[in-house]
Amino acid sequence: MSEPITVGSIDDIEEGEAQVVEAEQTGTGEAIAVFHAEDGNFYALDDNCTHETASLGDGWVEGTEVECPVHSAKFCLLSGEALCMPATIAARTHKVEVVDDQVLLYPGMGAAG
């Protein structure tokens, strides 16, 4: 998957908010949440919490972490690492780039890659 998806312009996602790209669009079989973190950068994780069914895109973003809206598991937006219970499994990361104020998502390409 090298073709990025244009999620929107940087003004479409307020800082501390997220936008979910549905599975039909991502091509990975999973919806992906694209976050505008409080460090000003954009990050993407699989939208579904690794603990139970819940949308991380509906979660609470603080700094560079997101807190699941159902049971408050926290994930690092940069690495996907599960930072506290009840999650023990990392969320999958996806690469995000900002080009000409457009937020580009590379589904299936890890953030570090």
Added chain:
Amino acid sequence: MPAQRVIIIGGGLAGFTAARELRTRGFAGELTIIDPQGLPYDRPPLSKQYLLGTYDQEKILLAPESWYQDNAVEVLVAEVTDLDPESGTVTTDSGEQRTADAIVLATGGAARRLPVPGGDLDSVLTLRTREDADILRSRIEAGTRVAIIGAGLIGAEVASSLKSLGAEVTLIDPLDPPLEPAVGPEIARHLHDMHAKHGVRAVTGVSAQIEAEGSVHRIRLQDGQSIEADVVLVGIGIIPETGLAERAGLLVDNGILVDHAQRTSHRRVFAIGDCSRTRNEDGTYQRRAEHWEHAMNTGMTVASVIQEVEAPQHGAPWFWSDRYGVHVEGVGSMSAEGKTVLRQVEGKPSVALRVSEEGLLLGCAVIDDSYSVRAARRIIDRRIPMTVEQLEDPEVPLKKLARQRG
């Protein structure tokens, strides 16, 4: 020097979190969890998804079996019968002995039985362990008459689950509505009324006696009502498991007494989760906490203390509960001195906020409003002042108020 060998007695959420957080914080020594139930599992699903059969044994494990190998955490399936704090020795029911530099008691609690005639009948069920859930599930068929005594969080959750399995459920509680201290009277009322709307009969009364004749039970209430049931379940809280600590000579008072670093009265021994109770520096005792988050938080704290790194700061206490498809959450205290401000959605209370006279938020309870409770937690923890007018106005998102750094 930090401990080199740690034994954790009890593999519930508190014990598991302690093990996980020790490894996260770089603990490289020997680490053992001892629990007769084997691999640690999560209890909240026992009254919901596990009872319904949508989650199996594997799905409720706190971590898959491979995690224990990957993290070099041994799980010893045994009951600890003796603890000698001075030498750091624990003895199991098979006679095996282990020693450690630090011992963490995470023994949890046992479901409280009803202290009335018949309350001790073997056929009167409780729900605390996976095995309890298996037994309860095995007795339920469509049309089974179930009486649940205690309409708190677990009682209400089980009522909702069993109703969806086709049982005829009667829920008995002395209070109408229950849970007022936890969520405030308005949300408590709304939640309790959901039972009748979903076909569960809610009865107000004090259970005085349980009789069993063959497989049929009769619960007699103090006001003379009587309720017949095939299955009786009691959900009225827990009794902390302190027997081992008492035999070891540790100080106990409705919980193993600990300081804010989870240290018991012996320097080598710690206690966390449901079995522990915090004694403040001035000698006063805190109320013992029985919520999931407290188990996790104290597990994190003890890992930091043992590993001699800075302990995390925990915020206002938080809990959740699920019934009839709605998600209930509470944070802080809804019974603290102050007034309650309500936000309604379609005429139903969705957010209740407890505010002090000085304009500080003390507590928040919500139905299906994740953002508000997470915002409220931050507003409480950061002591962000606000006016009742702001809180009352549904056009002012709590999230926005929380983002004003205090």
